[in-house]
Amino acid sequence: MTNGQPHVTDETPAWAALRNHYDVIRDVHLRTLFADDPERGGRLTVDAADLHLDYSKHRVDEETLDLLASLAEERGVAQHRDAMLRGDRINSSEDRSVLHTALRLPEGSSLVVDGVDVVPEVHRVLRSMGRFAEEVRAGDRRGHTGKRIEAVVNIGIGGSDLGPVMTYRALRSHADTVDVRFISNADPADAVARLHGLDPETTLVIVVSKTFSTIETLTNATAARRWLLEGLGFADAEQLTDEAAAAVSKHFAAVSTHEDRVRDFGIDPANMFGFWDWVGGRYSVDSAVGLSLMLAIGSEGFHQFLAGFRAVDEHFATAPLRRNAPVIAALLGVWYTNFFGSESKAVLPYSNDLKRFPAYLQQLTMESNGKSVRADGTPVRSSTGEIYWGEPGTNGQHAFYQLLHQGTRLIPADFIGFVEPNEDLPTADGTEKMHDLLMSNLFAQSKVLAFGKTADEIRAEGTDEALVPHKVMPGNRPSTTILAPRLTPSVLGQLIALYEHTVFVQGVIWGIDSFDQWGVELGKQQAIELMPALTGPDSPVDLGDSSTTALVRRYRAGRGR
Numbered sequence: 241m242t243n244g245q246p247h248v249t250d251e252t253p254a255w256a257a258l259r260n261h262y263d264v265i266r267d268v269h270l271r272t273l274f275a276d277d278p279e280r281g282g283r284l285t286v287d288a289a290d291l292h293l294d295y296s297k298h299r300v301d302e303e304t305l306d307l308l309a310s311l312a313e314e315r316g317v318a319q320h321r322d323a324m325l326r327g328d329r330i331n332s333s334e335d336r337s338v339l340h341t342a343l344r345l346p347e348g349s350s351l352v353v354d355g356v357d358v359v360p361e362v363h364r365v366l367r368s369m370g371r372f373a374e375e376v377r378a379g380d381r382r383g384h385t386g387k388r389i390e391a392v393v394n395i396g397i398g399g400s401d402l403g404p405v406m407t408y409r410a411l412r413s414h415a416d417t418v419d420v421r422f423i424s425n426a427d428p429a430d431a432v433a434r435l436h437g438l439d440p441e442t443t444l445v446i447v448v449s450k451t452f453s454t455i456e457t458l459t460n461a462t463a464a465r466r467w468l469l470e471g472l473g474f475a476d477a478e479q480l481t482d483e484a485a486a487a488v489s490k491h492f493a494a495v496s497t498h499e500d501r502v503r504d505f506g507i508d509p510a511n512m513f514g515f516w517d518w519v520g521g522r523y524s525v526d527s528a529v530g531l532s533l534m535l536a537i538g539s540e541g542f543h544q545f546l547a548g549f550r551a552v553d554e555h556f557a558t559a560p561l562r563r564n565a566p567v568i569a570a571l572l573g574v575w576y577t578n579f580f581g582s583e584s585k586a587v588l589p590y591s592n593d594l595k596r597f598p599a600y601l602q603q604l605t606m607e608s609n610g611k612s613v614r615a616d617g618t619p620v621r622s623s624t625g626e627i628y629w630g631e632p633g634t635n636g637q638h639a640f641y642q643l644l645h646q647g648t649r650l651i652p653a654d655f656i657g658f659v660e661p662n663e664d665l666p667t668a669d670g671t672e673k674m675h676d677l678l679m680s681n682l683f684a685q686s687k688v689l690a691f692g693k694t695a696d697e698i699r700a701e702g703t704d705e706a707l708v709p710h711k712v713m714p715g716n717r718p719s720t721t722i723l724a725p726r727l728t729p730s731v732l733g734q735l736i737a738l739y740e741h742t743v744f745v746q747g748v749i750w751g752i753d754s755f756d757q758w759g760v761e762l763g764k765q766q767a768i769e770l771m772p773a774l775t776g777p778d779s780p781v782d783l784g785d786s787s788t789t790a791l792v793r794r795y796r797a798g799r800g801r
């Protein structure tokens with residue numbers, strides 16, 4: 241099954257060879273690939289640190305994998321990887337290095353960029369985060385009225401939200417001491433709902449913004465400051481008197497690359513944790529942006545999280561392309577996107593704690609690789625940017641898996657599961673464990689997607705002939721299964737690094753700059769420009785197009801303006 245015409249216009253030797261090979265493999269069923277090669281299930285696997293990837297249920301044979309590796313070689317994946325890791329300015333449109341991997345280099349190592357060793361800087365910030373987090377967790381750093389901090393509110397958006405919110409939820413069972421909430425949206429409902437029930441006297445607000453100029457974040461931070469001062473009994477919550485500033489300094493911290501803007505907002509720079517412009521927002525959860533996670537799981541847990549990233553970084557840096565997990569994952573994505581014409585990929589964690597992982601990965605892949613010009617400004621020569629979506633299993637099985645199994649689209653999937661649960665409960669009759677039930681569902685789903693059930697097998701069960709076509713399960717739907725020992729801070733770091741490098745390799749194959757995001761700017765700018773048309777004294781006559789003009793006029797009328 242394919243989704244129409246393969247989206248390939250690129251005609252380099254490796255692409256052309258893959259295109260010819262695709263014409264053969266597209267008609268080969270996974271049932272045949274497995275029948276012809278009984279060792280396949282054990283062989284088409286790769287281990288990266290604690291992550292075991294089984295990619296045998298993909299529509300590939302050894303020749304496909306060789307050809308895909310040739311494509312990686314043709315595109316210079318290893319050379320680009322080395323350039324990133326040593327700090328070359330590979331983010332060409334912003335003239336920046338891309339060094340999220342430096343955030344997890346061990347203390348004592350060295351990476352000199354523009355004459356500065358960045359590793360001691362990284363560890364200086366980690367130490368000050370660690371001191372701050374442990375003081376809060378121990379109750380040594382208290383609120384304005386002397387009460388212990390019990391809740392943390394992370395205010396940020398995009399990379400300043402998705403990483404913290406995803407990781408906090410993922411490591412819920414490793415968290416103690418403080419309850420963390422997240423405010424991101426310009427919708428006031430978010431701040432209202434998240435602040436509801438919190439006591440300002442025991443709440444710490446962390447304002448996270450790389451640029452410290454993002455309107456949603458500054459607006460929500462101002463709302464939280466107002467809420468805090470009102471809650472602490474200040475008569476005028478708009479006035480930052482000396483006493484109010486002292487209160488704010490006990491309840492507000494900031495994470496940013498812009499100290500001047502943090503100070504202007506009224507947050508004590510002593511409570512500011514920095515990072516650097518060589519860390520992209522969507523690659524920043526392992527920087528000070530992860531402070532809320534550190535407050536929840538402790539400094540030691542955060543260092544384990546970093547060690548997990550580092551283990552996969554080392555694998556990515558050293559494993560040969562054919563044994564390199566992120567490279568293989570990336571090439572499989574290219575195979576389906578550019579040759580089978582797949583439009584999306586499902587990420588299916590069999591872990592309720594990874595509920596926000598697909599959303600986190602959406603920013604990672606779509607903001608990185610949603611580009612239609614190459615790094616040199618010329619048009620891309622193939623489709624780019626995998627669209628990830630998904631929900632945890634087993635919930636998804638009862639919602640959208642029908643389309644995965646019997647729909648007309650080819651949607652490759654990543655199943656993510658863990659051998660050991662962090663918690664377990666008995667099944668209904670008390671004889672089994674719920675974690676085993678969960679994992680048997682994961683294994684069953686990837687098996688059914690791959691192998692399906694034929695009309696003959698269905699007939700053999702005595703099924704009414706009229707029902708047979710409805711019950712046929714076509715199979716031949718590819719998936720990777722990522723199996724890890726347990727969802728720990730280290731394993732979560734490993735999973736994130738696996739996808740970071742997968743996205744990177746795809747960007748190299750497509751020839752794009754995966755580290756800028758110019759496409760998000762115009763909408764932000766126009767929102768600011770449109771605001772007076774919504775709130776000003778006169779209804780707008782012409783906002784440049786008849787649709788927007790009519791919508792804004794209707795909105796104003798509804799608001800009585």
Ligand SMILES: O=P(O)(O)OC[C@H]1O[C@H](O)[C@H](O)[C@@H](O)[C@@H]1O
Nearest residue numbers: 397398399400449450451454521
């Ligand atoms: O951390 P900030 O500077 O507030 O940026 C927050 C987010 O907004 C931007 O629009 C970008 O699209 C994201 O990549 C970024 O993570």
